[in-house]
Amino acid sequence: xxxxAKGIGIFLAAAVLAGAVFGGCGMKNGGGQDGAVYRSVEExxxxxxxxxxxxxxxxxxxxxxxxxxxQGYDIYFGNRIAKDLGVDINYVSTEAASRIxxxxxxxxxxxxxxxxxxxxxxxxxxxxxxxxxxxxxxxSPDSDVITDLADLGSEEEVIVISGTTAETYLxxxxxxxxxxxxxxYAQAKTxxxxxxxAAWVNDNTEVLAYARQNAGYTVGIPSLGEQATIAPAVTxxxxxxxxxxxxxxxxxxxxxxxxxxxxxTLADTYGAAFVEDLVVEGDTAR
Amino acid sequence: MxxxxxxxxxxxxxxxxxxxxxxxxxxxxxxSAALGIPSGILLGVVMRMKxxxxxxxxxxxxxxxxxxxxxxxxxxxxxxxxxxxxWNLEAETAAIIVFTFWGTAEMGxxxxxxxxxxxxxxxxxxxxxxxxxxQIYRFIxxxxxxxxxxxxxxxxxxxxxxxTSLVMMIGVVEVLxxxxxxxxxNRVAHPQAAFGLYGAVFVFYFLACWPISLxxxxxxxxxx
Numbered sequence: 001x002x003x004x005a006k007g008i009g010i011f012l013a014a015a016v017l018a019g020a021v022f023g024g025c026g027m028k029n030g031g032g033q034d035g036a037v038y039r040s041v042e043e044x045x046x047x048x049x050x051x052x053x054x055x056x057x058x059x060x061x062x063x064x065x066x067x068x069x070x071q072g073y074d075i076y077f078g079n080r081i082a083k084d085l086g087v088d089i090n091y092v093s094t095e096a097a098s099r100i101x102x103x104x105x106x107x108x109x110x111x112x113x114x115x116x117x118x119x120x121x122x123x124x125x126x127x128x129x130x131x132x133x134x135x136x137x138x139x140s141p142d143s144d145v146i147t148d149l150a151d152l153g154s155e156e157e158v159i160v161i162s163g164t165t166a167e168t169y170l171x172x173x174x175x176x177x178x179x180x181x182x183x184x185y186a187q188a189k190t191x192x193x194x195x196x197x198a199a200w201v202n203d204n205t206e207v208l209a210y211a212r213q214n215a216g217y218t219v220g221i222p223s224l225g226e227q228a229t230i231a232p233a234v235t236x237x238x239x240x241x242x243x244x245x246x247x248x249x250x251x252x253x254x255x256x257x258x259x260x261x262x263x264x265t266l267a268d269t270y271g272a273a274f275v276e277d278l279v280v281e282g283d284t285a286r
Numbered sequence: 287m288x289x290x291x292x293x294x295x296x297x298x299x300x301x302x303x304x305x306x307x308x309x310x311x312x313x314x315x316x317x318s319a320a321l322g323i324p325s326g327i328l329l330g331v332v333m334r335m336k337x338x339x340x341x342x343x344x345x346x347x348x349x350x351x352x353x354x355x356x357x358x359x360x361x362x363x364x365x366x367x368x369x370x371x372x373w374n375l376e377a378e379t380a381a382i383i384v385f386t387f388w389g390t391a392e393m394g395x396x397x398x399x400x401x402x403x404x405x406x407x408x409x410x411x412x413x414x415x416x417x418x419x420x421q422i423y424r425f426i427x428x429x430x431x432x433x434x435x436x437x438x439x440x441x442x443x444x445x446x447x448x449x450t451s452l453v454m455m456i457g458v459v460e461v462l463x464x465x466x467x468x469x470x471x472n473r474v475a476h477p478q479a480a481f482g483l484y485g486a487v488f489v490f491y492f493l494a495c496w497p498i499s500l501x502x503x504x505x506x507x508x509x510x
Contacts, residue, residue: 059470063467098456
């Protein structure tokens with residue numbers, strides 16, 4: 001008696017389940033009309049909106065102000081791109097780990113999320129011309145500003161945060177320097193303030209911001225080690241958008257746009273003096 | 287007095303943005319719960335069947351949900367469906383699918399457990415009265431099971447509300463992401479704001495989950 005009812009029950013339940021799971025799926029228009037994942041410049045213009053993936057919590061590059069508006073160096077650039085394309089912008093809040101996925105699935109047309117160019121990433125996405133430099137920097141007290149790591153006395157130690165590129169770089173290139181390693185930013189900061197190390201090596205944006213906020217400290221070496229650049233990225237193979245972007249960036253170099261962007265968004269945090277260390281504007285790219 | 291972020295909380299539209307983020311979190315979790323709990327109840331019934339095919343299938347489903355972290359499920363549904371089928375789901379829809387998929391499995395297992403707790407003689411008595419299997423479930427088993435399930439499913443719903451913080455990974459800006467945005471935007475001007483803002487998040491989550499707990503207590507009393 002029971003058996004017959006069971007078989008029907010299974011299928012009923014399965015159908016209801018499938019319905020519940022897949023019911024209410026909202027689809028949104030996106031992707032290229034020709035079946036490609038990405039959208040060409042024409043398709044973006046036609047739709048009237050460009051989707052740009054940015055950070056929403058990385059002040060001063062991409063963040064959201066108290067009125068809910070996106071702000072920062074990356075955003076300043078994004079706004080200009082949309083203006084020159086003649087379209088509206090839809091900023092998408094991305095995380096460091098999901099940036100490549102967003103491009104590969106065409107969920108954004110462009111990533112402007114402080115994306116550092118690396119050979120590994122260049123295999124997954126296409127980078128346009130760079131608009132910023134990143135390197136290491138060295139901050140030390142005003143009383144004994146370190147301008148060259150070779151000048152360090154044999155007794156002097158250098159502060160680093162464990163697991164950062166600064167640590168790897170120093171071990172590789174300055175094996176004789178004694179390192180004081182800390183796990184967190186706050187500990188490294190306290191160590192420098194207590195005078196337990198002669199200098200602190202970290203990403204140059206971090207040390208510049210630190211010296212700016214804390215009187216009595218100077219960045220003696222604003223660019224150390226291998227220079228890397230930050231560039232816009234598009235979906236691999238989206239040559240139309242890449243070409244348009246490169247032409248756009250070249251034109252912007254010509255008008256000094258990125259110096260203007262630095263002045264408007266980064267100067268408060270890093271100080272006007274370091275514009276040449278951070279900004280890429282045509283020939284200043286190193 | 288140390289600046290604990292109260293000023294930041296009330297600056298501009300910050301408070302409204304945080305409440306808006308809370309609404310996003312609640313919308314995702316409550317829609318998922320509304321879909322997942324009924325389907326979970328059905329799943330629990332199916333899991334109790336002695337058919338080997340359903341046993342294997344439901345077992346497989348449950349294990350998949352248990353083994354895969356919700357974050358992986360979110361990436362699979364949001365990015366994976368685009369790669370494989372070219373679907374372009376809204377991030378929030380993807381989140382609701384994942385949370386429903388997860389909630390159904392968890393609820394199914396809770397129901398299976400609750401059903402297993404109904405003594406065999408109740409089924410036998412029902413059958414002796416000439417009730418069919420669906421009638422036995424409808425009039426005897428399900429009402430008793432529901433009562434046992436209330437505290438368990440409330441636990442599940444509040445867990446879903448809190449787990450929505452993961453949806454920031456697929457670009458949905460919910461309350462915790464808004465909070466991080468506010469903290470970062472004020473990193474220089476108000477470095478201590480994080481304490482007050484996370485405190486506010488605590489209060490928000492509490493206010494969201496507390497009425498659900500109250501409702502559960504009320505239903506438990508009413509139905510006992």
